[in-house]
Amino acid sequence: MPTLLSPLSFAGLRLRNRIAMPPMWSGQATPEGFVSAANVEYHRVRAAAGTALVIVENAFVHPQGRHSATQLGAHADACADGLARLAAAIRGEGAVACLQIAHAGSRASSRVTGLPVVSASPVATGREAHEETPAALDTGGIANVVEAFAAAAARARRAGFDAVEVHAAHGYLLSQFLSPLTNRREDDYGGDAARRARLTADVVTAITQRVGPGFPVFVRLGMHDERPGGLTLAPACWTAARLVEAGASLIDVSGGLAGSDDPGRGPGYFVPYAEALKDVVNVPVLVAGGITDPRTADVIVRSRRADIVGVGRAMLADPAWAARAVEMLREAPAG
Numbered sequence: 001m002p003t004l005l006s007p008l009s010f011a012g013l014r015l016r017n018r019i020a021m022p023p024m025w026s027g028q029a030t031p032e033g034f035v036s037a038a039n040v041e042y043h044r045v046r047a048a049a050g051t052a053l054v055i056v057e058n059a060f061v062h063p064q065g066r067h068s069a070t071q072l073g074a075h076a077d078a079c080a081d082g083l084a085r086l087a088a089a090i091r092g093e094g095a096v097a098c099l100q101i102a103h104a105g106s107r108a109s110s111r112v113t114g115l116p117v118v119s120a121s122p123v124a125t126g127r128e129a130h131e132e133t134p135a136a137l138d139t140g141g142i143a144n145v146v147e148a149f150a151a152a153a154a155r156a157r158r159a160g161f162d163a164v165e166v167h168a169a170h171g172y173l174l175s176q177f178l179s180p181l182t183n184r185r186e187d188d189y190g191g192d193a194a195r196r197a198r199l200t201a202d203v204v205t206a207i208t209q210r211v212g213p214g215f216p217v218f219v220r221l222g223m224h225d226e227r228p229g230g231l232t233l234a235p236a237c238w239t240a241a242r243l244v245e246a247g248a249s250l251i252d253v254s255g256g257l258a259g260s261d262d263p264g265r266g267p268g269y270f271v272p273y274a275e276a277l278k279d280v281v282n283v284p285v286l287v288a289g290g291i292t293d294p295r296t297a298d299v300i301v302r303s304r305r306a307d308i309v310g311v312g313r314a315m316l317a318d319p320a321w322a323a324r325a326v327e328m329l330r331e332a333p334a335g
């Protein structure tokens, strides 16, 4: 029976245990979007505590998809040196280093980017105070987005990261395409669940063609919009299977059209989505959401409801969370 402390090997990677740091924007990048010393230290200390997988906070793939002025970038070759320092610091502490790559779509700020905001359709997510009604991407714009993700993944690989994670959750651009609330298109990218999933699948395919094989692509997938009329579990599971077919090596379960906040269901609030997904895909499933107690994380893995557990805010509060978890579970494993 796997436990939180069991190693896990998949897609050419070896995790020393099942503890992950999920991506968490820290607002520490330089105005150019370059990695700062603070960015490096923020991730390094959590890797040094024994965290097996560190997924670096979301880095924008294209200037038009930049969410904030202090966000990391992976949009240009000039980002390479900083990204290389970040990957080396994480890997130097024995963790697997993954970079989350993202396009914020209508959640980008035109005040920051100087560019019009874009999405699937002219419908905002309603999440951001600064959010404007976006312009719908045309097919040329969609092709540019796919290319930007592939180029950013190639930069991550050259910088020494072990993997990338495509951000398709929380009302960012790919999630805006996946959601029937924000995707009102009637072309090849909208109209039914399969067409809404097409852009995310195209992104995964383009990355695997550009940087694979041997460079795993993870997807953080919103499994439920948590809003009436939004994306629900069944089409999200279908989408996940499609993404695995396209080459995804891990699905990182999240939810919420415009954020992953606790919808009031207590610790492990997205675990039921992970459990449902494990029946559908044959790649590791990671889940985060309200998990603070190492024993809760251990039970999730032991009961095979997920393969890897992400600990976000608890690891922000206590950078040594993983070390504490290892110590606690070695002494008193969950029954």
Ligand SMILES: Cc1cc2nc3c(=O)[nH]c(=O)nc-3n(C[C@H](O)[C@H](O)[C@H](O)COP(=O)(O)O)c2cc1C
Residues within 6 Å of the ligand: 022, 023, 024, 025, 026, 057, 058, 100, 167, 169, 170, 220, 254, 260, 288, 289, 290, 291, 310, 311, 312, 313, 314
């Ligand atoms: C400060 C902060 C920044 C976040 N930034 C990101 C991000 O860059 N990308 C992402 O997919 N999720 C982001 N999230 C969501 C977390 O990765 C995680 O899914 C969420 O906090 C739930 O897990 P937790 O209850 O363990 O914190 C962020 C969360 C917080 C609190």
